Amino acid sequence: MSDTALSARHLWDDVCTVRTRGPLVHSITNFVVMNFNANVLLALGASPVMAHAREEVEDMAGIAQALVLNIGTLEPAWIESMKLALARGRARGIPVVLDPVGAGATPYRNRALAELFEVGAPTILRGNGSEIMSVAGLAVATRGVDSNAASDEAVGAAQRLATATRGVVCVSGAVDHIVDAQGRHARLSNGHVWMTRVTGVGCSATAMIGAFAAVQPDAWRATTAAMALLGVVGEVAAERTQAAGGGVGTYQAHLLDGLHLLDEATFLARLRLS
Amino acid sequence: MSDTALSARHLWDDVCTVRTRGPLVHSITNFVVMNFNANVLLALGASPVMAHAREEVEDMAGIAQALVLNIGTLEPAWIESMKLALARGRARGIPVVLDPVGAGATPYRNRALAELFEVGAPTILRGNGSEIMSVAGLAVATRGVDSNAASDEAVGAAQRLATATRGVVCVSGAVDHIVDAQGRHARLSNGHVWMTRVTGVGCSATAMIGAFAAVQPDAWRATTAAMALLGVVGEVAAERTQAAGGGVGTYQAHLLDGLHLLDEATFLARLRLS
Amino acid sequence: MSDTALSARHLWDDVCTVRTRGPLVHSITNFVVMNFNANVLLALGASPVMAHAREEVEDMAGIAQALVLNIGTLEPAWIESMKLALARGRARGIPVVLDPVGAGATPYRNRALAELFEVGAPTILRGNGSEIMSVAGLAVATRGVDSNAASDEAVGAAQRLATATRGVVCVSGAVDHIVDAQGRHARLSNGHVWMTRVTGVGCSATAMIGAFAAVQPDAWRATTAAMALLGVVGEVAAERTQAAGGGVGTYQAHLLDGLHLLDEATFLARLRLS
Numbered sequence: 075m076s077d078t079a080l081s082a083r084h085l086w087d088d089v090c091t092v093r094t095r096g097p098l099v100h101s102i103t104n105f106v107v108m109n110f111n112a113n114v115l116l117a118l119g120a121s122p123v124m125a126h127a128r129e130e131v132e133d134m135a136g137i138a139q140a141l142v143l144n145i146g147t148l149e150p151a152w153i154e155s156m157k158l159a160l161a162r163g164r165a166r167g168i169p170v171v172l173d174p175v176g177a178g179a180t181p182y183r184n185r186a187l188a189e190l191f192e193v194g195a196p197t198i199l200r201g202n203g204s205e206i207m208s209v210a211g212l213a214v215a216t217r218g219v220d221s222n223a224a225s226d227e228a229v230g231a232a233q234r235l236a237t238a239t240r241g242v243v244c245v246s247g248a249v250d251h252i253v254d255a256q257g258r259h260a261r262l263s264n265g266h267v268w269m270t271r272v273t274g275v276g277c278s279a280t281a282m283i284g285a286f287a288a289v290q291p292d293a294w295r296a297t298t299a300a301m302a303l304l305g306v307v308g309e310v311a312a313e314r315t316q317a318a319g320g321g322v323g324t325y326q327a328h329l330l331d332g333l334h335l336l337d338e339a340t341f342l343a344r345l346r347l348s
Numbered sequence: 349m350s351d352t353a354l355s356a357r358h359l360w361d362d363v364c365t366v367r368t369r370g371p372l373v374h375s376i377t378n379f380v381v382m383n384f385n386a387n388v389l390l391a392l393g394a395s396p397v398m399a400h401a402r403e404e405v406e407d408m409a410g411i412a413q414a415l416v417l418n419i420g421t422l423e424p425a426w427i428e429s430m431k432l433a434l435a436r437g438r439a440r441g442i443p444v445v446l447d448p449v450g451a452g453a454t455p456y457r458n459r460a461l462a463e464l465f466e467v468g469a470p471t472i473l474r475g476n477g478s479e480i481m482s483v484a485g486l487a488v489a490t491r492g493v494d495s496n497a498a499s500d501e502a503v504g505a506a507q508r509l510a511t512a513t514r515g516v517v518c519v520s521g522a523v524d525h526i527v528d529a530q531g532r533h534a535r536l537s538n539g540h541v542w543m544t545r546v547t548g549v550g551c552s553a554t555a556m557i558g559a560f561a562a563v564q565p566d567a568w569r570a571t572t573a574a575m576a577l578l579g580v581v582g583e584v585a586a587e588r589t590q591a592a593g594g595g596v597g598t599y600q601a602h603l604l605d606g607l608h609l610l611d612e613a614t615f616l617a618r619l620r621l622s
Numbered sequence: 623m624s625d626t627a628l629s630a631r632h633l634w635d636d637v638c639t640v641r642t643r644g645p646l647v648h649s650i651t652n653f654v655v656m657n658f659n660a661n662v663l664l665a666l667g668a669s670p671v672m673a674h675a676r677e678e679v680e681d682m683a684g685i686a687q688a689l690v691l692n693i694g695t696l697e698p699a700w701i702e703s704m705k706l707a708l709a710r711g712r713a714r715g716i717p718v719v720l721d722p723v724g725a726g727a728t729p730y731r732n733r734a735l736a737e738l739f740e741v742g743a744p745t746i747l748r749g750n751g752s753e754i755m756s757v758a759g760l761a762v763a764t765r766g767v768d769s770n771a772a773s774d775e776a777v778g779a780a781q782r783l784a785t786a787t788r789g790v791v792c793v794s795g796a797v798d799h800i801v802d803a804q805g806r807h808a809r810l811s812n813g814h815v816w817m818t819r820v821t822g823v824g825c826s827a828t829a830m831i832g833a834f835a836a837v838q839p840d841a842w843r844a845t846t847a848a849m850a851l852l853g854v855v856g857e858v859a860a861e862r863t864q865a866a867g868g869g870v871g872t873y874q875a876h877l878l879d880g881l882h883l884l885d886e887a888t889f890l891a892r893l894r895l896s
Contacts (some may be wrong), residue, residue, distance in 0.1 A: 110657060116596065123381050130457065322665050600871070
């Protein structure tokens, strides 16, 4: 599939498939966003389950249709559980999505990521520019960490990382870039700056990618569809919130409303995909 | 008291008592729902406290008017703490409410439940059909787990479980069934399907039961009152949300608004109890 | 600076500075409020980070502009991490704000607080009357715990505590009192009773104080500014919520909206500072 062959209608089909099939997504994620991530998945029509004890993560990853790992609020026992779940997810062939929250912020997070990559690369990696550049430094040893990564630099890092992991990498920001090992590159320019003023929107994007990859076998297309939906919803929700005189509090609720109710016509009319 | 002797007015009296007395409810619950559960209890007029360290759970259960245990996002140290709190709660004679989240999903959860039941049966158990059937299999050894339990089958399991534990069992679903060891059986048919699209509504029902059982000594009536309030609120909140063009995000806020503000006339007019 | 020298305009300047500079606030806080606290900081324009593993807390406290510690949902490993972060924060000279949630409720919490104070006193301590009186009993050994502390008694305890710790102490309630070791005393009488019906509003006040103290070197003024903003927002949000027929659910969203959008004219017109 060439880049241009991916149309808005393909992506909307994937939204409908998630809504219809309601895939079970097993998340091992951070304490801050657990509630919002679960609500995002439910609004989308997916079925979230969270379990992190080493005593049950393999069993849970064994019944899920996708596995989502997120390294915020880490501690050693959680890394061990993520490794077990990652190994089980890969063995079963379900998509594994990794969110390297705060990669580069502390040496501990970098070591945790290195340990996870030793177990196996995720199917899909999603982070902001700095995080992706930090992970690229770890995984392909070509550069250090840049905490204020320019978008272009991050895309280069993402492409090298996609090649090295034979996977999909998404750099989210004002423009979201989704690249894969075959050289495909989708760019999405929807969204709203308020998405950075609600905690867990990025982490929820990662969870949504898990739900889409559970039902769409092309991981690059699934990632693009998830980010496309979130971007359009983020933009429509901001307009609705501002029209009512609201701010980032009501915006959070309107994001969930949009994931729940966004219709095809709005999606097709507003999507900016290239 | 026969089934029909329990009127809507009795249940509303219990709502008023919770609002007036503001019972202290100690919850040891899962990470995903802690925030929402606390907000549900506060909206209701109760006073939530959460503490899980073995160093303080007995002291906290020692000052609470009810104890709520929930096995989502379990890990071994939490099971130990739940056992300590359960023993203390039973010794003090306060109501103990157990939510067997995900019972049957993994062997670990089943073992955890078995360990809790060895310490002692809860006063009240609330779950969906599959969970209740799974627990019934553990506790009364009459059947296995059915993850798509039909309502009628689950009610049978609930009745056997209530007899075996000499307690109250609530099976929630499109119709909520509340049964006890004396053979009483209340059916509630309020609610809205969106209640399954907000994370923690079921867990919050369990927390609410704790608050009601703290002030109403008849645990079967207390459970019925809590489920009745939540069902009516869930239905009214859905209408209010839909009238404003909202979805499951604003619905979550409207659920809390309803728990806070629902009035007697609406409750009495809409309750479907049999 | 005498008490009367602190004007509403000074405090509004601090609000603007937080919004402009977006300080990085490292919180080690309880599971119940993590999500809401992060959203409060984001609504305010600050940048929250949460990390609690002993493997990284010192590194995270090493890059933050303020450190916030909160002892709800404690467990031993978290106390150890708080001690490490507290030592690092003090060594770097960044403000450290402590919220003694539930002080006096269990012996374990009291021991945890005593351990933290052995490492070093926080720059600022914020709690309700009972909590402050409990901590005063620990720290200055002059009185026991009173779980229904009258405001006046708590202010006396706060003043002794401020002197003993050479820090700032805030007793929040219907009137917020902010005192310091130099004898300054600010009183704020904004706010709304619904602030006690949303979980984590008090904990979020503490997190906000961290953000203000990160940009305003006078910790007493910073604390007063944070509490002033929250009080005015709480009052305006209640009016907006009630005008729309809402309750504590929509109120939570409106609190965040207000932190995001409150304007200077409203703040100056409504602030009740003495």
